[in-house]
Amino acid sequence: MLRLSLGAGFSRVGFDAYVAALPIALLAAGWTDGAIGALMGVAALTQLPAAFVGGGLMDRFGGRLLFLAGGICFAVASLLLATGIASPAGPPALMVLVRVFQGMGIAVLMPAALSLVPDMVATARLPTAFAIVGLAANVSLAIAPAVSVIVLDATSLQVVAGAALVSLAIGASMAWPVGRADQTRRTGTRADMAAASVRGRTFRPAWRAAWWPPLAVSFLFVAHWGVITGYLPQRAETAGADIALYFTADAAALVIARIPAARLVERMGSRRAMLIGILATAICLVFLLPPATTPLLIAAGIGTGVGAAFLLPPINFELARRSTDDVRGSAFALFSFAFSAGVALGSIGISPIFATVGFEVALAFGIGLCLFGGLVVLVDPWLRGRPPLPPVPMPAPARAPA
Helix, strand or coil: CHHHHHHHHHHHHHHHCCCCHHHHHHHHCCCCHHHHHHHHHHHHHHHHHHHHHHHHHHHHHCHHHHHHHHHHHHHHHHHHHHCCCCCCCCCHHHHHHHHHHHHHHHHHHHHHHHHHHHHCCCHHHHHHHHHHHHHHHHHHHHHHHHHHHHHHHHCCHHHHHHHHHHHHHHHHHHHCCCCCCCCCCCCCCCHHHHCCCCCCCCCCCCCCHHHHHHHHHHHHHHHHHHHHHHHHHHHHHHHCCCHHHHHHHHHHHHHHHHHHHHHHHHHHCHHHHHHHHHHHHHHHHHHHCCCCCHHHHHHHHHHHHHHHHHHHHHHHHHHHHCCCHHHHHHHHHHHHHHHHHHHHHHHHHCHHHHHHHCHHHHHHHHHHHHHHHHHHHHHCCCCCCCCCCCCCCCCCCCCCCC
16 A cells, blocks of 8 residues: 555656646746646546546556556656657647646546555545545645746756656556455445446446446536636736645645545545535635735645545545446546546636636636535435444555555
């Protein structure tokens, strides 16, 4: 579990290093706000087909191989930037290619890591286990944007890309030995999952009716993130606020709150925790509606980080609980698909709203979608009337990797 967490964290730097640095570099190269938002949204748009195909590939080849494939995609994108083949001042098509490779990487890397978790811990401990694996990725988001902006200011985007390549190499060396300890397959808890079959002759992801509520919540919740990543960095830069501190505050709050929140999920149940996460996020996004200042960015980042800490572990747990082993890769790939669709909606789909009436209305639209996700939680038939999870015993020792 430790190796998987560290591998995920170091590998995520291949994506997170560009969250704040790339928009700033593009702005300095003369790109318009709309063009920057569209380019940043290319990665999310690429995730849609990549995650769709990745689900079938995970079911067929396993999460370990797909984790490595995601890291390779990140490495190709960073190589294009590190060598100067692609740059903000160069042909836009090459920058689009960079975001395509980054979108392919993010589509499969974390879903592949999450698909390995249920083989390592007891079912009752899954919310905390998912939180631990996600924790290292959150540390990456807390550190990488701020460090990359410092490196960008002192040197260039090429150096940022070189540092990302070093981190990717460390991540691959950490996570590659991780594998499932045995071939025992777990079964789901409901009849509509019990008939799942091994999908060795197709690359299409599986589908289970029980998955739609957590996937819909993921899609609706994350739309605000597309608005933030697409348009907030240049808005903050123009106002003289430190955008890197928003991402650092968001990720730091997520790091601090994620495991305590996951332990609460194990006791209070998924429904209540998801509602807490959605409400906390929606309330704190309001802090981004006034003109950007560094204190407001930090306050908003803390709130959205805590909200995500309460929402993500129960979503991951519900997908795992409603899946059998032979379709678990599809479940987490579709989770990535839903997230990428939500980010694409926020960065690209909402761009006409941004261009017409500005950032405030675009973000308000994202807040409304987030709250609508709460309605989905309330009507989820697999959560209504479900009692909290029983008290969790002390965790059993994790199985040794094969």
